[in-house]
Amino acid sequence: MKIAVIGSGYVGTTTAAVLTSLHHHVTAADIDITKVKKLKQGILPFVEPGLDKFLISMLETGRLNFTADIYQAVKDNQVLLIAVGTPSRADGTADLRFLQSVADTIACSIHEYKVIVIKSTVPVGTNRWFSDYLGNKIGNPHMFDVISNPEFLREGNALQDMLHPDRTVIGGKSQKAIQIVKEIYESMQSNLLVTDWETAELIKYASNSFLATKISFINEIARIAEHAGADVVEIARGMGMDSRIGSEFLRAGIGFGGSCFPKDLKALIATAKELGADSKILEAVEYINRTQPNFYTEKLNRLLQKIAKRPWKIAILGLTFKPDTDDQRESPAIQVVNHLLEECEEIRIIDPTIQTRNQTPWPHEQKVTICRTTTESLSGADAVILCTDWEQFSNIDWKEAASHMRHPVLLDGRNMFDPDDIRSAGMRYLALGRGEFE
Ligand SMILES: NC(=O)c1ccc[n+]([C@@H]2O[C@H](COP(=O)([O-])OP(=O)(O)OC[C@H]3O[C@@H](n4cnc5c(N)ncnc54)[C@H](O)[C@@H]3O)[C@@H](O)[C@H]2O)c1
Numbered sequence: 001m002k003i004a005v006i007g008s009g010y011v012g013t014t015t016a017a018v019l020t021s022l023h024h025h026v027t028a029a030d031i032d033i034t035k036v037k038k039l040k041q042g043i044l045p046f047v048e049p050g051l052d053k054f055l056i057s058m059l060e061t062g063r064l065n066f067t068a069d070i071y072q073a074v075k076d077n078q079v080l081l082i083a084v085g086t087p088s089r090a091d092g093t094a095d096l097r098f099l100q101s102v103a104d105t106i107a108c109s110i111h112e113y114k115v116i117v118i119k120s121t122v123p124v125g126t127n128r129w130f131s132d133y134l135g136n137k138i139g140n141p142h143m144f145d146v147i148s149n150p151e152f153l154r155e156g157n158a159l160q161d162m163l164h165p166d167r168t169v170i171g172g173k174s175q176k177a178i179q180i181v182k183e184i185y186e187s188m189q190s191n192l193l194v195t196d197w198e199t200a201e202l203i204k205y206a207s208n209s210f211l212a213t214k215i216s217f218i219n220e221i222a223r224i225a226e227h228a229g230a231d232v233v234e235i236a237r238g239m240g241m242d243s244r245i246g247s248e249f250l251r252a253g254i255g256f257g258g259s260c261f262p263k264d265l266k267a268l269i270a271t272a273k274e275l276g277a278d279s280k281i282l283e284a285v286e287y288i289n290r291t292q293p294n295f296y297t298e299k300l301n302r303l304l305q306k307i308a309k310r311p312w313k314i315a316i317l318g319l320t321f322k323p324d325t326d327d328q329r330e331s332p333a334i335q336v337v338n339h340l341l342e343e344c345e346e347i348r349i350i351d352p353t354i355q356t357r358n359q360t361p362w363p364h365e366q367k368v369t370i371c372r373t374t375t376e377s378l379s380g381a382d383a384v385i386l387c388t389d390w391e392q393f394s395n396i397d398w399k400e401a402a403s404h405m406r407h408p409v410l411l412d413g414r415n416m417f418d419p420d421d422i423r424s425a426g427m428r429y430l431a432l433g434r435g436e437f438e
């Protein structure tokens, strides 16, 4: 099939490469010319394990092409798959202006029947709105059909998630368009769920919100465990042994970040409000997550006030919202740094993907130092905070680390380490919900 993928970000690029591997002819289109130039050369503009090599091999098939000419991409392809961003507005609602701009482009270039597949995460009602908006613009609602096809990949595992999805959700009204989309994914071994637009849209938000709920739930249990002198890591292990609960998404820590959970949770709360429905659980999930990074850093503050002279020097391990990505969007590590900057003389950050200091603008930029090695970041520090559980941090020699620090204190924001190992290396170990209340 001939498919145009509109938007070449994390989702669009992965989708374009995977659809090529399914023997389709794919044109990936993006308005960002710099991005397109890189992708044409097989250079990924973001970090995503395995996707770089896969992209090159797909370009070599000759069936994958990148372009900044969205009009031509729309003209040349029967299926238009949209994967543009849907960021949060200040009030928490989803900003659909990129989607609307794609609709405007399609309206100017459509001459024959198209199947428009919305892969971007969009609030309930958006597929219906898109269909009406485009139909009115071109004055002919029969020139196209709209299909909701939400994406469930995780950053850091995008390629494998898309090659082997747990499920493929197809929402729509037109049987003809549903059949075409089914054929696109035909050779994939995946559970297929065909439904209407609204249900498909809500499956996406409900899935993300449920996973976010598991995380905030275990973070709340961690706060209780801390008062009770219990260990949340063991609690999660015990809970996870029950197959009805499952062991995933029960890691307590400084909270969830990224371009999806925080924004989708806020958007679902906003949708509920618009519809006049309750969202008490979702609001609690959002509240716990919003307060989680400061809950951790306050714990460190209390200890440092007792043992170290202000202003402090703090080392930060990891700035991305999770390992195996360079994405810092809504990273709780950034909230941790911002919360501490006022009290600190210097914050020394190390992250395997940091290229420049300016990826995130800091309020007191002169206080932030980007380091190349862990030792450099720890040198003279009053404390170190593990914010992102990158694999490479699991190999730190804590005995040596302690010798470089002014005060050997570790706040383990991801409960990554064994408290006994760290303490026996001469470090003071703080975590959340692991039996010690400072
Ligand atoms: N990142 C994820 O892990 C993930 C997973 C599942 C779903 N999603 C959803 O998928 C959507 C895309 O997410 P992303 O992370 O890939 O976003 P992204 O910001 O990485 O990429 C979006 C791309 O769309 C391009 N774009 C914007 N307007 C355009 C237009 N009019 N025409 C062509 N290109 C245009 C941008 O230049 C950008 O390259 C969002 O709705 C997101 O919620 C993301």
Ligand SMILES: O=c1ccn([C@@H]2O[C@H](COP(=O)(O)OP(=O)(O)O[C@H]3O[C@H](CO)[C@@H](O)[C@H](O)[C@H]3O)[C@@H](O)[C@H]2O)c(=O)[nH]1
Pocket (backbone or CB within 6 Å): 121, 151, 152, 153, 154, 155, 156, 208, 211, 215, 248, 249, 250, 251, 252, 253, 254, 255, 256, 257, 258, 259, 260, 261, 321, 322
């Ligand atoms: O037990 C856990 C698991 C995750 N996290 C945090 O949760 C966030 C999100 O992690 P993850 O879900 O692995 O990454 P995303 O790439 O944001 O993927 C989510 O968001 C995507 C965008 O909608 C969906 O497609 C995916 O299915 C969904 O998992 C990160 O900050 C993690 O550190 C925890 O704190 N504890």
